Amino acid sequence: MAELKTEAPGVDAGLARQLLAQMMLIRRFEEKAAENYALGKIGGFLHLYIGEEAVAAGATSALRPGDYAISAYREHGHCLAKGSDPRRMMAELFGRRDGLCHGKGGSMHLFDKSTNFLGGHAIVGAHLPLAAGVAFAIKYRGGDEVILCYFGDGAVAQGEFHEAMNLAALWKLPVVYLCENNRYAMGTSVERALAQTEIWRFAQTYGVPGEAVDGMDVLAVREVVGRAVDRTRRERAPTLIEARTYRFRGHSMRDPAGAIYRTKEEVEHEKQRDPILLFRTRSREEGWLTEADVKAIEKDVNDLIDEAVAFADASPEPPLEWLLTDIYKES
């Protein structure tokens, strides 16, 4: 198994437990979502985050609760990490009344005002200017929050990536752009999509700090994003981070194997760097967690997600009259 080399000053049992539990919670949520998709309880497009958990867990651990996060359509992990109730998230995937968005958003449009999670946006690249706008508002009001904007490598070819980077750099906006480079935009590899495949280098073009990080190493992500968040907060200027990660499943449930555009060998090879297994191993080696600790976390996580599925299943469908509510806000 590959190793994790990041120095880990300041990591203790509490933090290790938090990060591992977070990643395992996301993994379990996604596995159960897949199961319930197969059962027909979840419909539409379902994009799983399995394999990429270290990015959401590591990055979110560097944020303050008042900071904002925004994402694209593979966002269950980001939403969970920001603190949303898994029961209400699962109910949203089920299209039920008690879902985060009352069943109107679904898997691709999770929003949670209570945790400052700003969605859930499913037109590739479109939420990058929104993140710049949130950062604009923070600066306008003189706040010290930052916004963390997750996006995939697919968004980098969009004009809006470049428009948003330019505006955020030009106006010195407190936004951390975090590209989760899982190497495939649906079935198109970065090599087939980008003239510059080292995505972090676009930071140089826009004159802002940029850095690449091993997205399979939760501590490395925490460190790099933490540094970026501190600088962005202090200097009120953007940062671009490229987290190199890999999705173990297909693009969506309609591409379950993800096998046409990448080899089985490649997938198996990448699975050797499963971020959860890597961190479990390291936590034991460093003496942060015992095997019994890990088992206990696993049980807690499984219970939480079982409860989430039961909650979603028990939640009624939204009443029909909700079809026509939430279209216009009454002043």
Place this chain on the structure above:
Amino acid sequence: MAVMTYREALNLALREEMQRDPRVFVIGEEVGLYEGAYKVTQGLLKEFGPTRVVDTPICESGFTGVGIGAAMVGLRPVVEMMTFNFAILALDQIINSAAKMYYMSGGQFNIPIVIRGPGGPAHQLAAQHSQSMESYFCHVPGLKVVRPTTPADAKGLLKSAIRDDNPVVFIEAETLYPIKDEVPDDPDFTIPLGRAIVRREGRDVTVVAYRGMMYRAIEVAAELEKEGLSVELVDPRTLRPMDTETIIGSVRKTHRAVVVEAGAGFAGMGSEIAAFITEQAFDDLDAPVERVTGANAPMPYARNLERAKTPSNERIADAIRKVCDANGG
């Protein structure tokens, strides 16, 4: 009452709302230092500074997205499109982000934003700078769409749009910017969105028109008065939500209706207005609803062709005579 131009009325509305509410800011191309491509934002940079009057590079999708993001967390942006034709570059942000956020989030994130600028026919600006785009936006649940005709409407409706908690597409008219008329001085003067106005009372036929077409209809109505035809003119002012009640009320009185729009007719505003009149007042009609629309062609450059593209007074008058000659009674 003060007499001012449509342009000055818009400028005053922006100034008053920015004075009233520190969350209101203006963003767009050339709105600050240049004082607006059409001078609607004249003087605002000087009065409110660069934090609230924000010049952008040319990136409609980008700066519209910035406005929407800022609105998600409580600011109230007024995004200027130098012309509405450029809003096509921001259609995804307007439709997929602004219009749907409140719904997709189950009522958590409303987007109080105004997207404003001139649109429709002007003077020899050719195909890419002269489109009547209101029907594009009217098709989208979650958007409100306003087309002000007079300086007073421009002021009162823009103020309401800024105070509204939803995304409002506010399409002005380049040809109307210099038009002068009386405008109430009261800084609390507003005109509610979704309320039509009867601009001229009449007995024989209802003409529904807005913006530049309303001015033509006013001239035509005066001409036809000499022929003994009494024309009622209804201006919806807000196209979505549309005040169908006022329009239907007028049709029930006159029993005849003509709808005028500058846009190409197919699947246009006139289609929608004719449809709801037919659905809701069929038994009151003495003649089929007549539409007078722009030709189904892009806007040409040549002056004579351009003139032929938009409804003329003659075509409006002919349509009115036609429905009045029909006798279904």
